[in-house]
Amino acid sequence: MNHEDRVKIFLALYSISRSDLKKMPRLERIEYKPVSVRELFLEMKNLSELMIDLAYSAALFNDKELAEDIFELENRVDTLTYLLEMEIMIAARDAEDAQALAGVSKVASAADKISDAAADIAAIVTQNIGINPIVSEGFEKVEERLTRAKVVEGSILIGKQIDELDLAARMGVDIIAIRRNKDWILDPEDTERTRAGDILIARGAPSGIKEFKELVEGKRRKLED
């Protein structure tokens, strides 16, 4: 049977059209590379925690861009889960190892479940279900919210270190993650400098968040004390 025949059978079997096939997400092939289990584990932990925070904000404030970020992070957690499982398999030499490593594997799969839960929340936004508006308004009064903002060319934040900006003391805002091209920097170091094009994810009270967004987007040109 040639390739074309196989494709035809596959399409018929799952009753999908050829144009649907193009729309299907291309899943990445994950190749083994040695990575420290500590790093994988901590990254999964940090990512899944960040995703949950982002997801609730996306749902409650109907933020589609934030929701898209979550789907992207979800893919990354999937990749990390595979890599962690591979490390576990390689580390197991005997029955005792297997017993101990089963726990690590269980924790990894739970972290994956948490990230799936975050994607479920994001889907509330992307499927246009939404949250009752009176509830989200009420929520905004009692909880901090997260926001994302893209650093524009000419923003006064460019090139400055995070500790130098001292956003926490100035406006009660903390930068919790930076998306730089395809990379995510979680919980950035105080010495990290912001660059044009960075997408900053920050947490804070509504008034501080507004000021922060204006600074990032170049609409406000002065850092007030």
Add this chain to the structure above:
Amino acid sequence: MPRKRLKHFEEIVERFVELKNTSELMMDLAYSSVLLNSRELAEDVQRLEDHMDKLHTDFELLVLSSRFRPEEAKGFLGLIRLGVVAEKIADAAAEIAEVVLRGIEPHPVLKLAIEEAEETVTYVQVTGNSPLANKTLREARIPKETGMWVLAIRRQNKWIRPKPHTEMKPEDVLIASGYAEGEEELKKLASP
């Protein structure tokens, strides 16, 4: 909007915040229980799981008793879904804690994960004369002062997920992790 209806919405918000924070707190504590190999924290997660089931049912009943028009249904469906997800997160957290409670010795690869192997978990009570009383976590700068990190705050029967603006009150129990030296310093600070 009539006052009674407004009150109903306020209650939904309040219950939802509790549901959300409890699930997130469980997740934080569960991860910490693995990293610190702490049975105590893992047991706290299991206790919270029972509490969570009740919170979730109460929340669903409250949302469903909202008396809404068909065109408003979507917004309430969104709320129900949020509740389901919070429950999912709590279940995953309980699974993580279960690994610790089964008492399997952490494998060397995970021990590498626990780089700071001497880190411990400590429970301290804030007394009325403590400099921490009635201060927010941001003001208190506990990590700078003691090297300890506050994971959770227990206030009578309530559990609070610490945020920078969270205020510590007399009689609160702080659950914190860090090195053994920091433990003593935190104790001195919390109950002088």
